[in-house]
Amino acid sequence: MAISAEYLGMPLAIDDLDVENLEYFRFCALHDFHLQACAGCGLLRYPPTTACPWCANLESRWQRVEGKGAVHSYTEVHHAIQPAFRGKTPYLILLVELDAQKGKPTPEEGLRVVGNLVTPAGVLAPAEEIRRVGIGTRLRMVFTDVGPGLALPQWTIDEGAKEPENPWRYPQE
Amino acid sequence: MPLPKDVETTTPKYLRDKYAIVGVGETSYTRGSGRSTRALATWAVKNAILDAGLTPADIDAVLSYQSGDSTFAPFVAGDLGIRLNFFMDVFGGGSSTEALTGMAIGLIEAGMCKTVAIFRAMNGFSQVRIGGTGARSAPPITGDMLHSRAYGWQSAGQMFAPTFMRHMFDYGTRPEQVAAVKAIHSEHASNNPKAYYKKRYTVEDVLRSRIITKPLHLLDCCVETDNGTAIIVTSAERARDCRQPLVLIRGVVGRCTKPRADMHYEAGPISTVAGAYAREILWPNAGVGPADVDLTGAYDAFTFTAMLQLEDYGFCKKGEGGEYVSDGTIRLGGRRPNNTSGGHLCEGYTHGMNMVIENVRQLRAEADDSCPVGEDGRRRHTFDYREGGCRQVRSAEVSANLGWATPATGSAMVLRRL
Numbered sequence: 001m002a003i004s005a006e007y008l009g010m011p012l013a014i015d016d017l018d019v020e021n022l023e024y025f026r027f028c029a030l031h032d033f034h035l036q037a038c039a040g041c042g043l044l045r046y047p048p049t050t051a052c053p054w055c056a057n058l059e060s061r062w063q064r065v066e067g068k069g070a071v072h073s074y075t076e077v078h079h080a081i082q083p084a085f086r087g088k089t090p091y092l093i094l095l096v097e098l099d100a101q102k103g104k105p106t107p108e109e110g111l112r113v114v115g116n117l118v119t120p121a122g123v124l125a126p127a128e129e130i131r132r133v134g135i136g137t138r139l140r141m142v143f144t145d146v147g148p149g150l151a152l153p154q155w156t157i158d159e160g161a162k163e164p165e166n167p168w169r170y171p172q173e
Numbered sequence: 174m175p176l177p178k179d180v181e182t183t184t185p186k187y188l189r190d191k192y193a194i195v196g197v198g199e200t201s202y203t204r205g206s207g208r209s210t211r212a213l214a215t216w217a218v219k220n221a222i223l224d225a226g227l228t229p230a231d232i233d234a235v236l237s238y239q240s241g242d243s244t245f246a247p248f249v250a251g252d253l254g255i256r257l258n259f260f261m262d263v264f265g266g267g268s269s270t271e272a273l274t275g276m277a278i279g280l281i282e283a284g285m286c287k288t289v290a291i292f293r294a295m296n297g298f299s300q301v302r303i304g305g306t307g308a309r310s311a312p313p314i315t316g317d318m319l320h321s322r323a324y325g326w327q328s329a330g331q332m333f334a335p336t337f338m339r340h341m342f343d344y345g346t347r348p349e350q351v352a353a354v355k356a357i358h359s360e361h362a363s364n365n366p367k368a369y370y371k372k373r374y375t376v377e378d379v380l381r382s383r384i385i386t387k388p389l390h391l392l393d394c395c396v397e398t399d400n401g402t403a404i405i406v407t408s409a410e411r412a413r414d415c416r417q418p419l420v421l422i423r424g425v426v427g428r429c430t431k432p433r434a435d436m437h438y439e440a441g442p443i444s445t446v447a448g449a450y451a452r453e454i455l456w457p458n459a460g461v462g463p464a465d466v467d468l469t470g471a472y473d474a475f476t477f478t479a480m481l482q483l484e485d486y487g488f489c490k491k492g493e494g495g496e497y498v499s500d501g502t503i504r505l506g507g508r509r510p511n512n513t514s515g516g517h518l519c520e521g522y523t524h525g526m527n528m529v530i531e532n533v534r535q536l537r538a539e540a541d542d543s544c545p546v547g548e549d550g551r552r553r554h555t556f557d558y559r560e561g562g563c564r565q566v567r568s569a570e571v572s573a574n575l576g577w578a579t580p581a582t583g584s585a586m587v588l589r590r591l
Contacts, residue, residue, distance in 0.1 A: 010311070012323060018316045073336070073342070081327055081331065082311060093325065108441050172388075
């Protein structure tokens, strides 16, 4: 069934034929991160796709994946483009490389999952927390609830993990 | 994901120098054109036809590219009295100029038409803002877009920034090195009377401008303008009857992608861009290499995009792009100037066409600067590159345009003068 909801005043919608995205976000709504695993080669993929990027198999099954990883790259937005994010700057857009399937099937590949830096409660993080995060920072996944059947996977500092001493941040602060 | 060894893509070797860009034209670069995109396109195509010494009756095909923000080829053809043997309007932004030039070659080669006009018309400031603000900033977010726009990840600068940041991390590229691209292009623009921004900026000006999205400062980003731009492609044989010195198409690669064009950050070193793949097609097809190129048109939607492409097409070693763009090489008077018109950062934003137009003029030795024009109608270039002076590159014989759509998609084209 199609989903429509509102997040920060933005209308979000998934139509009823977009079964891959409906299923992905349904698991997110349960705070239980799943990715498609290829029925042929078994590789996980992100974001949802309609076939396996490595073997073109059209069949897949949803597999639970641990939402832990390290920042692969990021940007820190100071000038928001979308009205929903004006008042929310600065905010971080993170590409987090999951520990799962890191460096597979080739050393330069990985599951790099997008998200904002948020508090453990799933709210966009304040500036003082943003300053702690750079390339290499260990993060864990949390969810921002949007509506029935829809939550956004997000990232928060993994306070239990051993953090790098100096995560790489853009030099001109 | 290596290319097959026997790849023969857009311009097989036997098509080298068989086609030419015979006409180039544009409107003024403004903020507030006061005209429709249809009027801008018509104006630019007419200028390109006149530049070639042709009439509308000589054109039998029109191609255009757009992002739901512009007029369509049949309207422009109709306005100018062009009857079409072929037309196509494609969805695309940056990197489309070179790609459509390659397609024009294929169309003529297939016998479907003879002379092709290619245009891009946009009110990129006054109607559909290219930076993504205004009406385009808040449409409903549906389906696959939830993985980007729901996170405030939408504009070109925001979408490309993780590539730029990772390049700094992987190779130690510094903000002041990349800022040199803007400073140098602004010097070029100061010698281009039609540039929207003619003011010269310094590296410090760039670094002092406010951060938009790290690592981009305001002055690392291009200028949104209203404009139409056009070129005319035909066979070299037919080109000999045209008005201008011959500028031949040596080789093209069009819309070549990295793996996972749907979400390229999943694969490959993300500090490497599509040029690393495209160059394996461009240089063999063109039969030249980076060392043979006298001037470049590396797409400068941002300072970083020019740097990354120059690096991945092999103008310097991987990781040394920061050094290459800041050591004087790309400046007028340097070994290989880049974007001598001022490019997107200063002349105006066209989704790549103005950089092709500029290189055609350079190869004709007809850069439209403030140098005096002789009685024969040809410009007397002084090669004095001081502010307000000359911008003609001395002995320009081979140029390369490096078009950018995203970190994962690019096109390129080598031109040479006869």
